[in-house]
Amino acid sequence: MQLSKQVSQSANIQCYEQLRDKILTGELAGGTKLVEERLAEDMGVSRTPIRESIRRLEQEGLIKNKRVVKPGDEELRHIFEVRMLLEGFSARCAANYLDEATMARLQDCIDRAFAGTYEETMDANKSFHDLIVEASRNPEIVKIIDRMQSIVYLFRKAVVFYKRPMLIEEHQHILDAIRARDADGAERLMKQHLQADLDFYLHLPREAKL
Template identity: 45%
Template sequence: MKKQFAADQAYERIRDAIYDGVYPSGERLTEVQMAEELQMSRTPVREALKRLGEEGLLKNKRVLAPTEKEFIDTFDVRRLLEGHAAARAAAYMTIPEKEELRACVTHAENGQLEERMYWNKQFHEKLVTASGNEVLIEAVSRMEAIVYLFRQTVVYEQRPGLLEEHHAICDAIDAGDRELADTRMKDHLDNDLQFALRMRK
């Protein structure tokens, strides 16, 4: 077990708390309060808050409250990047990698809600990671915060068609069809977006 700096702990704990809805969108996080709660001095907390700010989870000290536009804009970029990742995967993924990817979908099919969330997330992550392009990976992961915070609900994981679409993407990749993989990923994300938007109403 590696020793963790207080600043890192603070970062992780606050981040998780935000994701868990402990601090709702719009709430202001102050250094003193956080320091109090985490039982450490302001210094590491301050560092953690700054980092959360840079990563977009806080917007001048308040928990990000993503607007519909921000969400749409995020997907506009995401579909580009993940579509590209899918195309690359179709061209360069190794057989074992393809199998792992497919396994994500089947595991999701068989698992309960908790597991299903995990494997769906893994699916996208594996796909992007397989590109081997650090810049791409970084860019995608940077957008997770908004996505996560916007659709506060988890119902999304039950969206009809979701798993079928993941399968379809796998099929395109297995077939080595770049174009098709790209298109299917983009369509998939479009569906996700539409569904999430509808859920908010």
């Protein structure tokens, strides 16, 4: 039995994560043209794992024909339309099926979001949504939401940083509806919540976006 943790995963995955993070943190600004050879040199690997990373990030919508995507308002609107449908449905499922233990974990996300630092709040909010999506018990839905996660992350950062009012309270309302087994309410509140998120972001001054 081996006790040592695998420190170095495959170059492939390392490149993917590194590249993704560079985009998410803004180190690679929107519009930047990605050149495989250059990235390979930067990360000390060959072009092969870089290519696969780029392909994957293209799938996720973070790269579009070799350029870092800076999602515009239109694209965000489209993504949120999908989120409202899928996460709304998931909230409904949660109200119908969710066990007490998971509800407690949802409450914990809310509490941590209230109490924590900026990063902790972002984390807790993400976990809240993830738990509800998983409540759909539909791996296809989980996969789709997961693919959009990178772009949503960029978005969430701005929304938390500029402290949208009532964000965490809305999470509480959703959980309350789930606890009350109010499926219609849970779905409606989740959709409203996402709509409010989007509206808040869209009204941010241009320089605050992404």
